[in-house]
Amino acid sequence: MSEAAGKRSFSRRPRAERMEQIEAAARDVFSRNGFAAASISEIAAGAGVVEGTIYKYYENKRDLLLTVLQRWYESMIADYVDQLAGVAGLRNRLRFVIWRHLKSIKDNPDLCRLFYAEVRGSDDYYESTLYRLNREYTNVLMRILRDGMAAGELRPDLSIALVRDMIFGGIEHHVATFLARRGELDVERAAEQLTDMVMAGIVQPPPAPASLGLEAAVRRLERVAERLDPPARGEQQDTGPC
Amino acid sequence: MSEAAGKRSFSRRPRAERMEQIEAAARDVFSRNGFAAASISEIAAGAGVVEGTIYKYYENKRDLLLTVLQRWYESMIADYVDQLAGVAGLRNRLRFVIWRHLKSIKDNPDLCRLFYAEVRGSDDYYESTLYRLNREYTNVLMRILRDGMAAGELRPDLSIALVRDMIFGGIEHHVATFLARRGELDVERAAEQLTDMVMAGIVQPPPAPASLGLEAAVRRLERVAERLDPPARGEQQDTGPC
């Protein structure tokens, strides 16, 4: 029902307007109360229609919720690829994706909460348009990763999907307290740190022990060479005692 | 279990035993139907008591859910620290934490789903015992990270909390399809990959400093060789000493 957006184009305008009214009201009420506590009658009142009218446009309450979230995702995707095109370099692109995701959450915590709490994890999600949109959305990151891997910038043994999980999962976990209205969210800082961590990992790169052994070996060779031919040119090395 | 069909047939039991019966039944029913669709009467029937009895032990339906999940968390925490004590080395410990978390999810996907879908994200969560247990649980990882940082094994500029978010968030995102009964979960593989990714990041390390040193050393050796025997032949190899 909601998918069939406008069959007869000559009556499309009022229909689209009605739907916008309803969806705006629904977004408000759902955001404020959550799905279960939201009532169709309140949404109807907010949209200036009666309950029955809503069922002319949406199959049921849940369809309305999904539609509201769909609109959100559509708006998020709209200029995503375009904007990304202006960002060059693996790191920058990765950071952009992370930053943008954090920003979307910060800008619409209520919708985000709805999505996390009411939609994702439910059985019908994987058959929904919302799921397809979500895949489209996350695929942007996947492509960046694949490109980076093809370019040799990323380790070839990685599971791209797992990297995606780590990024979106990490973000989601990070914003949990913010979404629960129990903490702030510093988008810039989190984006920077997450990008950094994802890129470079967490371990302190130790002075590579392997090359130390090689170094030592080379030095011994050099000493040998020096005995044969004492240093006289420009390069300095620490030499052992005689 | 459902033999007690007689009228007013008591079966006075110690408090703990009754609670175990009820909680077992509740775990089943909640797991099967989710919170909303679970009915107290079904739980009561499963436990072999009447509905009223349940309210002697639990404030309300939600309290019962939280208690069931509490018991799960308690059991997860029970031997956690002990087991971890047997694991040495930052990487191993990190991998153990990740592996164990994945394993808990794989072993109890239903409870896990309940926790994600019904509890976390609700308003009362942050005041619940469950929240305290969850903090206790995640603190194990936090301590490992802090120790690793103190030992200089981890980069000192990290946000420990963000590392935790990335790990648990990454796991959660990764298991989503499994929890939705739409995919398998390879605990070992995921643990290994996640540990690796978290530790080392995703970028292809640029030719390590060691190899840089080797290059330099080789050049020096070439120069030595040139002194002994000016270049005349085509191929060069490192030869042993006399």
Add this chain to the structure above:
Amino acid sequence: MSEAAGKRSFSRRPRAERMEQIEAAARDVFSRNGFAAASISEIAAGAGVVEGTIYKYYENKRDLLLTVLQRWYESMIADYVDQLAGVAGLRNRLRFVIWRHLKSIKDNPDLCRLFYAEVRGSDDYYESTLYRLNREYTNVLMRILRDGMAAGELRPDLSIALVRDMIFGGIEHHVATFLARRGELDVERAAEQLTDMVMAGIVQPPPAPASLGLEAAVRRLERVAERLDPPARGEQQDTGPC
């Protein structure tokens, strides 16, 4: 009334009509069982609607009760003032008020019992419309009393409110056994006696001032007679002149 047994058989009715149906059924059920023992489902069945319909018109069970009693009060007030306008003289008006109140109780003992037992004395009563109606109702008496006082017919030192309490309280106490189905109620007799008692009090009036004056006058006449004809006979009587 209960013909509508078909599945999903609507019988769309104007709002007022539906409410009348429901209130009639409610009045019956409440009267028969009292508030607590009355069940919404029984009321709904009696009204030929389903339970949910009742909640379209009334907030809750109690609101329904209050509405039922409101209607009663409204009907009592409807022609009250008009009828009273046809009654002249303080005593007659007072008697009419008392008589009418007794009559209302006799005509609707069930509603009256409901009002006394379930509403008056509860916390929400003083905020209810019913309370306002009750004040309106009793104010009719108050005005009569005030008028009587202004006209000098009533003692000026009276507390009007206390007179009202004595009248309505007296009536209420008097009808208690009748309401408890343990006695009869003779409206005419009670109205007459109460009016009389309220008006004149209970004490035996000492020989009225008028008779005192008569006594004195007779004595004076005797003295006049003595002057004309000094006492010589035994018995004295008042004799005419000449």
Add this chain to the structure above:
Amino acid sequence: MSEAAGKRSFSRRPRAERMEQIEAAARDVFSRNGFAAASISEIAAGAGVVEGTIYKYYENKRDLLLTVLQRWYESMIADYVDQLAGVAGLRNRLRFVIWRHLKSIKDNPDLCRLFYAEVRGSDDYYESTLYRLNREYTNVLMRILRDGMAAGELRPDLSIALVRDMIFGGIEHHVATFLARRGELDVERAAEQLTDMVMAGIVQPPPAPASLGLEAAVRRLERVAERLDPPARGEQQDTGPC
């Protein structure tokens, strides 16, 4: 059960003590919450016993309420007649009864409210001990009234029962706002006014028109007598001109 207060005298002490504890707790809880909202478990907790124990002493919750109110009535009756014996004169005695009743209400508004709201008007009341006590209590007034009537102090045509209704009903109506915690209660003032009103009624005793006519007639007769025999002795009268 509660009526059989102490069969075996050797275990009476502890039994009586227990009952006192329970009744004290019950009085508190009933007073605070009313009958319906009072829970046996709260009463039990307040008395330091378990629910089951209460049923050893009282048949059921209502029996406990009636017992609590019985104790109150017993205490009210205890010294009633004695005190009244010290009051002489119909008016004084009547005022004492009214005053004492008002005072009892003021001292125990909660118990009074319970009695009015929960007991009186219920079906079992007329069979209860409480009813017998109440009759005993009101009979004190009835006797006063009968005595007053026999002594000629009260009008012989009164319905004693109706006078009682007017007094107790008037009091009850008057204290209603106080019991609803919405007004104060001035015992002395109310007692005085009510006594006065009951005794003397509300009408302004008019200068008896009948005796005025007689007076005038007598005066004419006196003027006749004066013409026959002009005034010369000590008694003064207001005489007309001429």
Add this chain to the structure above:
DNA sequence: TATGAATGAGCCTTCATTCAT
């Protein structure tokens, strides 16, 4: 005598959804 675990019957209420107008 005291305990206190267990009983068990019901009712109010909600609200998404339908469909006659």
Add this chain to the structure above:
DNA sequence: GATGAATGAAGGCTCATTCAT
């Protein structure tokens, strides 16, 4: 297309009372 009255199922929860221990 819009209306909005009516549906109707479903379930959490309470608490006085009982009775085995």
